[in-house]
Amino acid sequence: MPLNSILDAIGNTPLVHVQRMSPKPGVDIYAKLEGHNPTGSLKDRIAIYMIRAAEESGELTPDKTILEPTSGNTGISLAMVARVKGYRLLCVLPDIVTPEREQLLRAFGAEVTYAKGARSTNDAIFMAQRMVAEEPDRYYMPYQYGNEQNPRAHYETTGPEICRDLPQIDVFVAGLGTGGTLTGVGRYLKERNPGVKVIAAVPHPGDLVQGLRSLEEGFIPPVLDESVLDGRIVVDSRSSFAMVKELMDKEAIFAGISSGAVMRTAVKVAQRLERGNVVALLADGGWKYLSTSLWSKRYEDIGPEDVEGKVWW
Amino acid sequence: MTVEVRLTGSLQKLVGGKRAIQAEGANVRQLLDDLDSRYPGFQSTLLTDGQLHRFVVIYLNDEDIRFLGQLETPLKEGDVLSILPALAGGSG
Numbered sequence: 001m002p003l004n005s006i007l008d009a010i011g012n013t014p015l016v017h018v019q020r021m022s023p024k025p026g027v028d029i030y031a032k033l034e035g036h037n038p039t040g041s042l043k044d045r046i047a048i049y050m051i052r053a054a055e056e057s058g059e060l061t062p063d064k065t066i067l068e069p070t071s072g073n074t075g076i077s078l079a080m081v082a083r084v085k086g087y088r089l090l091c092v093l094p095d096i097v098t099p100e101r102e103q104l105l106r107a108f109g110a111e112v113t114y115a116k117g118a119r120s121t122n123d124a125i126f127m128a129q130r131m132v133a134e135e136p137d138r139y140y141m142p143y144q145y146g147n148e149q150n151p152r153a154h155y156e157t158t159g160p161e162i163c164r165d166l167p168q169i170d171v172f173v174a175g176l177g178t179g180g181t182l183t184g185v186g187r188y189l190k191e192r193n194p195g196v197k198v199i200a201a202v203p204h205p206g207d208l209v210q211g212l213r214s215l216e217e218g219f220i221p222p223v224l225d226e227s228v229l230d231g232r233i234v235v236d237s238r239s240s241f242a243m244v245k246e247l248m249d250k251e252a253i254f255a256g257i258s259s260g261a262v263m264r265t266a267v268k269v270a271q272r273l274e275r276g277n278v279v280a281l282l283a284d285g286g287w288k289y290l291s292t293s294l295w296s297k298r299y300e301d302i303g304p305e306d307v308e309g310k311v312w313w
Numbered sequence: 314m315t316v317e318v319r320l321t322g323s324l325q326k327l328v329g330g331k332r333a334i335q336a337e338g339a340n341v342r343q344l345l346d347d348l349d350s351r352y353p354g355f356q357s358t359l360l361t362d363g364q365l366h367r368f369v370v371i372y373l374n375d376e377d378i379r380f381l382g383q384l385e386t387p388l389k390e391g392d393v394l395s396i397l398p399a400l401a402g403g404s405g
Contacts, residue, residue: 202370219368219398220367229380230380231376231380232376232377232379233372233375233376233377234372234375234377234397235375
């Protein structure tokens with residue numbers, strides 16, 4: 001049956017048994033391939049939820065411009081939704097973002113502005129918040145880090161899809177970005193079975209990206225419900241990159257960098273189980289990370305120029 | 314029990330710019346005591362009322378100690394502790 005618009009193609013992504021990734025015969029690993037969404041990432045789910053809810057509540061009206069501090073997947077997803085629904089989208093980017101990122105956002109019809117002197121997403125968030133405060137009638141900011149529609153999208157779509165495809169789940173692993181995926185899917189899974197373990201994988205660019213964060217920038221996204229977590233595992237970029245390549249070598253799955261961290265964590269968790277099912281949510285495909293040289297260079301040869309200013313998920 | 318402690322940003326400044334230092338302790342709390350005796354202010358950067366700040370995450374090898382034994386998490390020779398901000402990386 002034909003779909004009415006590209007927005008109806010969001011969700012219902014495949015859950016793929018990736019048994020070659022499992023370290024033990026009794027433990028099965030499944031990958032939820034969110035790269036199969038229309039713009040190639042899980043963020044399509046939250047973009048449509050946030051915009052629909054804002055339309056229904058009256059916060060977003062046709063005369064307003066959607067404003068979001070993002071240089072990543074969320075910007076691209078919002079651009080798609082805005083284009084279909086006829087809104088303008090303005091993305092606030094930190095200074096360090098590469099031209100490639102800006103190009104991609106513009107290709108999807110987004111307008112971009114740079115937060116001057118912004119070295120991190122935090123600075124871009126502050127600037128966007130100022131812009132909205134100054135001209136509340138002009139802008140509507142979905143603000144994925146604090147928008148309840150973010151976890152709700154995963155509670156109502158991603159979680160049920162996983163359970164529909166695989167009723168028995170022992171561990172769920174996803175990357176920690178806004179916390180929306182872990183909170184939404186985690187809540188849904190635990191309501192059905194309190195024994196499910198929810199593990200956050202935190203990709204840490206550490207050695208490659210210098211001075212990216214300091215402790216003062218520590219930030220807990222308001223949508224993250226930490227009580228849903230049973231563990232948090234940090235994965236360095238070397239391990240993430242290696243696992244991205246392993247996913248390709250063993251399963252022919254072309255995944256993004258955070259997916260490497262998530263799969264690394266899933267394998268680690270699988271090693272500790274005797275038997276059971278581990279679901280790993282892979283947020284996007286590898287397309288947007290080609291310029292990191294991940295697939296063309298050895299890890300040792302990747303320099304700061306390859307990764308500086310790149311977005312990690 | 315000698316453990317390597319890896320640091321970011323402001324904590325590096327506190328220890329003279331080093332990215333990693335050695336410290337002693339049978340558990341994380343004792344190790345932080347050891348560091349504070351050598352680098353005054355180290356502990357107050359991380360703890361309030363004896364508890365870890367919400368926006369700081371201490372990883373033992375690669376696991377958040379909050380889900381292990383909190384500050385009483387035991388350490389063994391050769392362990393690596395990483396002290397990181399709550400959200401490391403990511404631009405959404």
